[in-house]
Amino acid sequence: MLQIDKIAYTNRxxxxxxxxxxxxxxxxxxxxxxxxxxxxxxxxxxxxAMILTLYAGIELxxxxxxxLIPSSFLFMSIMTILLSISSSVDLFIYKIQIGNIYxxxxxxxxxxxxxxxxxxxACLSATYLLALTLPMNQLIRVLKTLxxxxxxxxxVMLIYRFIMMFLExxxxxxxxxxxxxxxxxxxxxxxxxxxxxxxxxxxxxxRYEELNISLEVKLYNGDFxx
Amino acid sequence: MIKADNISYKYKDHTLAxxxxxxxxxxxxxxxxIGGNGAGKSTLFLNLMGILKPTxxxxxxxxxxxxxxxxxxxxxxxKVSMVFQDPDKQIFxxxxxxxxxxxxRNIGIxxxxxxxxxxxxxxKTGAYAFKDKAVxxxxxxxxxxxxxxxxxxxxxxxxxFDEPTAELDPAxxxxxxxxxxxxxDEGKKVIISSxxxxxxxxxxxYGYILSDREVIANGPxxxxxxxxxxxxxxxxxxxxxxxxxxxxxxxxxxxxxxxxDYWSELHGNSxxxx
Numbered sequence: 001m002l003q004i005d006k007i008a009y010t011n012r013x014x015x016x017x018x019x020x021x022x023x024x025x026x027x028x029x030x031x032x033x034x035x036x037x038x039x040x041x042x043x044x045x046x047x048x049a050m051i052l053t054l055y056a057g058i059e060l061x062x063x064x065x066x067x068l069i070p071s072s073f074l075f076m077s078i079m080t081i082l083l084s085i086s087s088s089v090d091l092f093i094y095k096i097q098i099g100n101i102y103x104x105x106x107x108x109x110x111x112x113x114x115x116x117x118x119x120x121x122a123c124l125s126a127t128y129l130l131a132l133t134l135p136m137n138q139l140i141r142v143l144k145t146l147x148x149x150x151x152x153x154x155x156v157m158l159i160y161r162f163i164m165m166f167l168e169x170x171x172x173x174x175x176x177x178x179x180x181x182x183x184x185x186x187x188x189x190x191x192x193x194x195x196x197x198x199x200x201x202x203x204x205x206x207r208y209e210e211l212n213i214s215l216e217v218k219l220y221n222g223d224f225x226x
Numbered sequence: 227m228i229k230a231d232n233i234s235y236k237y238k239d240h241t242l243a244x245x246x247x248x249x250x251x252x253x254x255x256x257x258x259x260i261g262g263n264g265a266g267k268s269t270l271f272l273n274l275m276g277i278l279k280p281t282x283x284x285x286x287x288x289x290x291x292x293x294x295x296x297x298x299x300x301x302x303x304x305k306v307s308m309v310f311q312d313p314d315k316q317i318f319x320x321x322x323x324x325x326x327x328x329x330x331r332n333i334g335i336x337x338x339x340x341x342x343x344x345x346x347x348x349x350k351t352g353a354y355a356f357k358d359k360a361v362x363x364x365x366x367x368x369x370x371x372x373x374x375x376x377x378x379x380x381x382x383x384x385x386x387f388d389e390p391t392a393e394l395d396p397a398x399x400x401x402x403x404x405x406x407x408x409x410x411d412e413g414k415k416v417i418i419s420s421x422x423x424x425x426x427x428x429x430x431x432y433g434y435i436l437s438d439r440e441v442i443a444n445g446p447x448x449x450x451x452x453x454x455x456x457x458x459x460x461x462x463x464x465x466x467x468x469x470x471x472x473x474x475x476x477x478x479x480x481x482x483x484x485x486x487d488y489w490s491e492l493h494g495n496s497x498x499x500x
Contacts, residue, residue, distance in 0.1 A: 009360055137321040137360060161320045164362040207315070213277050214316045217308050218329040218376070219300060224318075225331035 002167060004066070008135040011056040018138035019145065025130035032122040041118040048125040056133055066132075067124060074120055082113045136160050154224040169203055170196075227252050227415070228274060228306065228384065233283035235269055243269040245439045246283070251384070251417065254432025256410050258447065259419040261436030262461030267419040268311075270436070271386050274417075275308050304333060308386040313366070313373035322348075322357045322364075326375045347379035351405055367398035374405060384415045391425055403429055427451060427465035428481050435460050448478065 008014065013021065028044055053060045086092070087101050095104025134142070136156075143153050173196055177183065182192035228251045235244040244266050251257055261267050272278045273285065276292055276299050285292045287302060310316045319325035326347055330340045348354040353371040356364060364372065370390075377385060387406065391399040406429060410416050420426055426433065426447070433450045435443040437460035443453060451457070451468045464472070467485060471478040479485040 005360075006363075009363065135360065137324075137358075140321075157319065161318060161361070164320065165314060168362070210310075210312075210315045211318070213272070214310055215318070216277060216299075217275060217303060218316070218318075219303055219332040219380075221300070221332055223332075225328070 004131050005136070005164075007058060007062075007132050011052075011058055011133060013051075013056040013133040014135060016133070018134055018142050021134045022130065022139070022142045025126050025134070028129065029123055029126035032119060032126060036115060036119075038115065038118055041115075041122040044122040045118070045125050048129050052129065052132060058132065063128075066128060067121070070124065074117070078113050078117055081116065082109050084109055150223065157224065165207065166200075166204065169207075170200060173199065227288065229286040229289075230270075230274065230280075231284050231286065233273060233280035233285060235273055235278060236281045242439060244273065244280070247436075247439075247441050248283075249434050249441065249444070251415060253444075254430070254446075256406070256416045256418065256430045256432075258426040258430035258433035259417060259436065260421060260423070260426055260433055260460070260462060261419075262421055265436040265460065266439040267436055268388060271308060271388055271417075271419060274386060275306065276302060300333075303382075304380065305382050306384045306386070307377045307380050307382040309374050309377050309388065309390065311389040311392055313369035316373040316376065317361050317369060320361050322353065322359055322361060322372050325361065325372060326353075326357075326379050329376060329380050343379050343381065344375075347375040350378055350408060351375040352401060367394055367401075370394065370398070370402070374402070378405075378409070382414075384417065385409060387416065387418045389420055390418060391420065391422055399425070421462060423451070423463060423465040424467075427467065435462070437461070 028048070032041060032044055049060075049063065052058050052063055082105055083103060084091075084106055085101055085103050089095070089102055091106045092102060092104035093107055093110070095102045140153060140157055143156065177192045177196060181188075182195075183189045230247060230249045232246050232248050233244060234242065234246055236242050247266070247270060249257075249259075249270075259267050259270065269278065273280055276285075276294060279294050287306070292298070292302065317325050318328060323344060326344045327340050330343060335343075345354070348357050351371045351374050353368065353375050356368060361369065361372065374390075390402050390406065394402065403425065406416055406418070418426065418430060430447050433444065433447050434441050435450060435456060442460060443450060443456045451464055452472075454464060454472075457463060467479055467482065470476050470485070476485065477488065479488065
């Protein structure tokens with residue numbers, strides 16, 4: 001989460017026109033969703049990987065790790081499509097028999113899976129092209145130029161700021177718990193996590209109240225100007 | 227100007243936070259509000275800002291009592307503003323520039339003027355160099371500069387600083403002192419709450435000592451800091467220049483430079499070890 005944010009602010013493509021980055025990523029994303037062409041998916045995936053590693057200067061290993069984050073979800077959904085259950089034997093190209101039913105892979109499910117897998121990776125790459133080169137502050141400006149409703153932009157902005165504050169608070173408390181041996185064994189760990197959650201909640205509530213006060217001082221009257 | 231007349235404040239759970247506090251901000255141009263932890267400094271500030279309403283007594287602004295309605299406060303808070311101790315509590319945008327512009331856009335100033343005022347405020351606070359950075363990658367001291375810039379941009383007549391130098395390194399502390407002095411030179415009234423005695427002594431001209439929710443002494447800074455027993459009672463201590471004056475028989479100076487000048491004149495350069 002934070003790592004993506006950090007990369008977005010520090011890579012070599014950060015300073016390029018935000019609108020350009022936005023349009024390119026979104027176009028690639030939607031073409032990958034609409035068109036079904038394996039070669040096209042491969043071109044997008046490899047192309048973006050090259051842009052991000054060679055031009056933006058993100059280490060290849062780091063990028064691959066980021067790509068692997070959603071892999072478990074991907075794997076699970078692919079498996080459910082790949083495997084089919086049937087009582088007739090002739091459709092399967094590979095199968096195992098359990099009682100009088102067969103579990104296995106058919107040619108069509110294999111084809112669908114390959115397309116689905118490559119499409120997912122291509123879409124993921126396009127999303128990363130957006131997330132890794134376009135910092136949130138630039139994205140907000142793009143949304144503004146595109147005349148998005150103010151409510152949406154406000155929410156994006158405030159949620160982003162609060163996530164950062166939340167993570168900061170969480171990290172500090174986590175460290176404090178470690179230093180006080182809060183993760184010594186499983187039982188203590190559970191209790192520590194409960195403590196962490198309750199105090200995170202109360203702290204966030206008091207933070208919220210304090211922010212309300214400073215909103216008043218800053219003459220807030222219902223609209224966030226972005 | 228602001229005047230608080232015998233105000234008391236009770237929280238909803240009936241704990242008393244202020245007891246018969248009277249202060250008059252006409253008494254000086256850089257006014258100190260000093261007191262130990264929990265003396266009531268922050269509560270008093272929130273009362274002065276109109277966030278909390280005194281349960282007894284009254285606060286006057288330009289000789290008229292404060293009105294606690296939206297319209298009045300909207301005008302009042304353009305003239306009186308406050309810098310919080312924790313900058314994170316005052317920063318809403320993740321972008322420095324937008325955050326400094328926040329209050330200005332709230333009061334509907336045109337974008338061109340906003341830009342000029344934001345740039346000026348960023349220059350004054352030395353935050354211009356990182357104006358395009360994301361707030362969460364700034365250091366604590368840098369965030370503090372941004373928070374102050376957001377208030378300076380408002381160009382209000384009176385600025386309240388709650389613990390302006392708490393948790394800052396010496397260089398940043400000096401930076402904040404410079405900013406406060408600059409504001410004062412522009413003719414703005416500055417009110418500073420702190421328990422950093424050396425800081426208060428070097429910049430303020432008048433002060434109020436709060437102890438256990440009450441004002442126990444007030445007066446010009448030099449007089450205030452010579453009352454050792456009162457300072458002790460308020461969990462405070464004398465600034466070091468005052469201690470040197472009292473215990474070592476050196477004349478009283480307002481800043482260390484003049485003390486050192488005096489000393490080298492007296493003893494020649496032989497005392498210079500640097």
